Amino acid sequence: MPRRTKTPGPAKRGGKRRPGRGRKEPAAERERRARAIVARLADAYAARIELDFDNPLQLAVATILSAQCTDKRVNEVTRSLFKKYGTAADYANADPEQFQEEIRSTGFFRNKTRSILAFAQGLVEKHDGVVPDTMEELVELAGIGRKTANVILGSGFGKNEGIVVDTHVKRVAGRLMLSEEDDPEKIEQDLMQLIPRREWTDFGLRMIQHGRYTCSARKPGCDGCPLEELCPSAHTFD
Numbered sequence: 636m637p638r639r640t641k642t643p644g645p646a647k648r649g650g651k652r653r654p655g656r657g658r659k660e661p662a663a664e665r666e667r668r669a670r671a672i673v674a675r676l677a678d679a680y681a682a683r684i685e686l687d688f689d690n691p692l693q694l695a696v697a698t699i700l701s702a703q704c705t706d707k708r709v710n711e712v713t714r715s716l717f718k719k720y721g722t723a724a725d726y727a728n729a730d731p732e733q734f735q736e737e738i739r740s741t742g743f744f745r746n747k748t749r750s751i752l753a754f755a756q757g758l759v760e761k762h763d764g765v766v767p768d769t770m771e772e773l774v775e776l777a778g779i780g781r782k783t784a785n786v787i788l789g790s791g792f793g794k795n796e797g798i799v800v801d802t803h804v805k806r807v808a809g810r811l812m813l814s815e816e817d818d819p820e821k822i823e824q825d826l827m828q829l830i831p832r833r834e835w836t837d838f839g840l841r842m843i844q845h846g847r848y849t850c851s852a853r854k855p856g857c858d859g860c861p862l863e864e865l866c867p868s869a870h871t872f873d
């Protein structure tokens with residue numbers, strides 16, 4: 636949840652020219668705006684992940700389960716799952732049909748079972764059951780794309796190797812006009828150019844919270860949004 640929401644005052648609908656709207660924004664200006672956005676987000680949200688985990692293996696499993704599912708539901712499922720499956724070998728040797736039932740309520744349970752079991756088998760075969768801490772090694776494992784690898788590296792190992800671009804980050808980055816790209820990896824590259832590296836993990840975590848709790852898909856809360864003055868899309872949904 637947001638730590639607190641600043642209220643910058645009501646926007647002047649129509650009268651005020653928004654930053655970056657209706658013209659090509661110079662690179663230096665966009666960079667300054669991006670840094671101001673980083674600062675505002677840091678003021679508004681704690682940089683925290685809402686998935687429960689105690690180690691990188693648990694984080695990887697929870698992240699795979701979180702696709703198209705709320706973190707709350709994932710946490711309910713992993714509470715018992717993590718007691719039963721403690722090591723990569725436990726997952727690698729799991730009975731797929733039973734595992735499907737154990738994670739069924741997270742949705743897409745057949746695909747998620749395939750991903751988690753294949754990921755664990757890769758860990759056992761190539762990494763002695765230990766989750767590696769480099770992007771190159773992680774994305775070579777079955778079930779792990781760049782987004783999941785960024786979550787593991789950032790929140791599991793404290794390494795700023797990239798920026799998580801999930802559905803929330805994609806939508807908010809577009810509204811903020813920090814990227815005009817549609818492909819998550821290209822959006823990530825644009826954000827990495829704009830955001831200082833030391834902020835990558837925290838920025839991603841805060842953008843996710845901002846997308847969940849303020850800049851929602853259907854009804855963004857522009858009134859009282861901490862980024863309102865910096866957002867080219869503010870009140871364009873009214």
Ligand code: SF4
Nearest residue numbers: 850855857860866869
């Ligand atoms: S001002 Fe509105 S569109 Fe812009 S980031 Fe805030 S909630 Fe989203």
